[in-house]
Amino acid sequence: MSTTLAQRAAVARTFLFVPGTRPERFDKAAESGADLVILDLEDAVAGGDKDSARENIVEWLRGGREAVVRINSRTSSHWPADIAAIVATGAAVMVPKADDPSVLADLAERAPVIALIETARGVLAAPAISSVPGVVRTALGHIDLAAELGVDPDERQALLTARSSLVLAAAAAGIDSPIDGVTTDLTDPKVLEADVLYGKSLGFSGKLCIHPSQIGTAQTALTPTPDEVAWAEKIRASLPADSGVANVDGHMVDPPVLARAARILATATR
Known part of the structure; x- marks a missing residue:
């Protein structure tokens, strides 16, 4: 396990997603100002492109770079290949649909883990997930969670309990506070700023970003005034x-x- 990368993941404020199918963007993402890059093998990659995306990521990481890799969920047929390939690079692993502490414990023995909690079951298991040795951080996938709950992901009151549950679980486990989910609006920085400040007011200390233009606003909002x-x-x-x-x-x-x-x-x- 890379101690340095684990420490960075534990305290980073801004995380920038990059599709694994776009290797020409990897270096640019690393230079974007984000604290850490998340190379994505899951939602941003079509089923037929999973293998080539994994190869792109492994090749880039073997060049001496550091990143978090969001692998496919444990119910996916790509889970074994993702783990075998990514753990060997020394990267940190973001586990989507995280809801089983025993699965995370096994993986966390081999790599720093960020548990992406985006299901009702995951929220209820947040205390146990946050307490797994090697789980350095949790993150909220509020869009997937909202879909499961049948609510609008922008309706803050509907997801308040979920957000607070992650914050309380992290504090009780003694790990850094969670990373809040993405803001899909790429046109209005004020929407992003409001989202980040809201998460910060609840105890979140990080933000998942989907475009380099979001990094500066998120970083500023998360920095003490x-x-x-x-x-x-x-x-x-x-x-x-x-x-x-x-x-x-x-x-x-x-x-x-x-x-x-x-x-x-x-x-x-x-």
Whole structure:
């Protein structure tokens, strides 16, 4: 397992999908400013192109590059070949339709895993999935989940429980907070910004992107603002040496508040 790649996947904010059938885009994606590239073997690749897409990805990764690879789901006939080929490259693996902790545990012994949770069963299993050693992150596939639930994927209230479930599960397991799903609107950056800020307000710390134009907006929205950083620095400086309770601007500051400040400062320096 690549420790460095596992660490990057655990804290990355922006992830850019690239179809495995478009190898001419791989280098451009790696240079797009995204924290990590996700080379896709699943939804973006037609059934007859799976083998050639896998070959494209393996060839590119063997050139010394690093990426996450979204393989096909465990119910797919392509699952065994995907795992055999991708694990051998040292890449991190994104598992779609993740819902079985035992399956993830077996794979996570061989590669860093990002569990893409996009079914009701996966949401209910989120605590167990997040606790699997080697699962470095979870992500929400809210469009597939919404289809299963029969709701509009843009209807935030309908998916609030699912989003909060992933955030709580990640926190309880001690892994970094989840990655939110894609924004399909490529015409209005304000829609993307609103989506990212909404996810951030619930505790998400990453965003799946489907076009390079989304990277800058998502990265900015996920980065603590100057006001947030100033507040955190003020909090950090306020506590006495004995780590007791302090008063800042009329508000009590105790260890939980300090922990939030420390998280903001750590995120700002990533």
